[in-house]
Amino acid sequence: MTMLSLAAVLAEGARRYPDKIAVVDGPLRTTYRDLWAQARAYAAGLQDLGVGPDDTVAVLIPNVTDFPRVYFGALAAGARVVPVHLLLTPDEMAYVLRDSGASVLVAHSSQLTTAGAAAQLAGVRLVSVGPLPAELPGAPQRLEDAAAAVAPLPTYVSREAEDVAIVFYTSGTTGEPKGALLTHLNLVLNAAVNVFDCNDIRSDDVVLGCLPLFHTYGQTVGMNGTFRAGGTLVLLARFSGEAAVDLMVREGVTVFHGVPTMYIALLEAAAKADKLPELRICSSGGASLPVAVLERFSDTFHATIFEGYGLSETSPTATTNQPAFGTRAGTIGHPIWGVEVEIARAEVDERIELLPVGELGEIVIRGHNVFAGYLNRPEETALAVVDGWFRSGDLGTKDADGFITIVDRKKDLIIRGGFNVYPREVEEALARHPAVVQVAVIGVPDDVHGEEICAVVVPDPGGVTAEELIEWSKERLGRHKYPRQVRFAESLPMGPSFKVLKRELRRTIGGQ
Missing domain, CATH: 3.30.300.30 (ANL, C-terminal domain)
Incomplete structure (x- = not known):
């Protein structure tokens, strides 16, 4: 039995870099020591509210310090975390709460209107974090109050490496969203491989956290990767190109993780900015980055964008352009350390038939990053994972140098x-x-x-x-x-x- 918890990412950060700033959130600066202490206090508060190992805690929080506090607090209590995205309607949110079997929804005070309606529809207990408005009739219990009434946990609850840590709901093109089960092993390894093998993130790096933390890319590559390396995460709750450029200059940001629409917005903002940030590493994922945007960004910001690729089901990173192999614009680079990525015959569903170099087919993935299946959906899991390979639904090619290129989604x-x-x-x-x-x-x-x-x-x-x-x-x-x-x-x-x-x-x- 191998014991491993995703909570160790923050716990070890606090042990190695106790006095270093872990998170910048507007004027608020929180050290690793304090962030881990706050997470352990929240863990004790959640336990006092009846949350135990294998219970499920849904989290509805924007990009503010309370996200990592609650996220690592729930993990420290031994619970599974279901990050809920902020744009869902109450009905959509209630579906996620019911389907995941959440026992409690922890919502930031800014989200209480939607959270209250969703929790009521799903019959789930609602707990708040963050400053409550002065007059709020029927206000839910505050996690801060529950945490203050008990002693903080001395350390995190041990988990097995293959236990589920996070349930990501994937917005499928048809039907209802499915809960992708990610294990502690999946997520600890993906964070570590991203920072130490792919991107060379260092403890003195300052990372802009503008991708939503409820999303797999912002969470694993942005937040968990930064904490794993001992860097500083600068949070931006509402993204715009101008706000991002200003904040990056002010805080000395060296690493930017974004999606193509963000890079387009940064280029528009750069035309009006007096000063641009000095970026060392940029990564792009989530969608295909037009080569023209990559080239314009490189000329404007004097920084290389390392384009990568992944899915919720692959923790997320599966491939990326990496300094070790060189970069090739228009490609998604090479598989990450310890992961195999190949091209299979797309029209054959029941088995994996790998294709030779240069042929077009479906991108398939095998390795430590592949998820444990879809929650309560064995048939869909069996369709997605065939012969040990995860079928991505994306069409691509692999060239003689090992660079993989996405041609398009099968469905597009x-x-x-x-x-x-x-x-x-x-x-x-x-x-x-x-x-x-x-x-x-x-x-x-x-x-x-x-x-x-x-x-x-x-x-x-x-x-x-x-x-x-x-x-x-x-x-x-x-x-x-x-x-x-x-x-x-x-x-x-x-x-x-x-x-x-x-x-x-x-x-x-x-x-x-």
């Missing part, structure tokens, strides 16, 4: 007149037009061709016409690939992890 593939068209290739071409700020390409129903290619564009204020963009595409793409339709939008619909919601575009524009 457009079939126009019998020809396969991969939206990412069309997006890359359009992203190079100087008047295109952001673009997403979808298939819309067409009586003649089955599907037609439609580009949804957020244009530069200077303006551009649909005809100009179609002509631009014709010069750069094959006849079956260029978009016949261009729609303009002020913004693209975003999910909680700042991914463009193509299913929402297809629904509103394609009538699907």
Whole structure:
């Protein structure tokens, strides 16, 4: 029996770097020693409220210091944590609470309206953290009060390495969200491999925590990775390009983790900024980063973006561009240490047939980062993990040098007149037009061709016409690939992890 707890990430940080600032949250600066002491106090408070090992604690908290306090407090009590994203409706939140079997929802005081409605619908106990408004009728019990009434835990409750630590709810394209079960081993290793093998994060690094902490990328790579290395995490609760640039300059941020939409926002903000941060390491994930954005960012900020790839089910990081192997723009790099990533025949479901170098197929993943399955969904788990490999649902290739390139999601593939068209290739071409700020390409129903290619564009204020963009595409793409339709939008619909919601575009524009 191997014992391991994700709580050790903060506990060991406190042992090694007790007086170092772990978290910056506005004017509030918290050392590792204090953060771990506060987490152990919260753990004792949760135990006093009846939370024990294998109970499930749902957490609804924005990017403020209370997130790591409650997260590591629940883990220290031996509980599973279900991070709940802030943009859910009460009904959607209640579904997560019921499906996960949560015994308590710990909500930040800023989220109590939605949290209260969701907890009532699900029949789950609600506990608050953070300053409560002066007049709040029927206010829930405060975790701070429960913690103050008992002695803090002396250390964390031991867990087995293969016990479930975190349940991430994945926003599936169809049906209800599924709870992906991540173990202590999955998450401890992913945090360590990210900082020590992939990115060379150091204890003197200052990391911007602007990705949502309830999301796997912001949580494992951002928060847990920073704490594992003994760095300082600077929290930003509401992201904008200008706010991020100002904060990074003020706090001396050296590491930025973001998604493509954030990099686009930083480039827009840089044009108006007096001073830019001196960034040492940048990572991108969550969606494909247009090569044009990568190049512009490198020229503007004088920093390399290491693009990577992962999913909730893979803890999340599976591959990334790494200094050890060199970087190649437009690729997602190499598998991380201890993980295998290959290309399998996509049309064969019941077994894994690996394909030779250069062939297009489904990206499959095997290693210490692969999850323990979907909560209470054995059939869906069996479809996702075949012959020990996790099927990603993404199509890609692997070249002779081992670099992996994502071509597109299987579900986003457009079939126009019998020809396969991969939206990412069309997006890359359009992203190079100087008047295109952001673009997403979808298939819309067409009586003649089955599907037609439609580009949804957020244009530069200077303006551009649909005809100009179609002509631009014709010069750069094959006849079956260029978009016949261009729609303009002020913004693209975003999910909680700042991914463009193509299913929402297809629904509103394609009538699907």
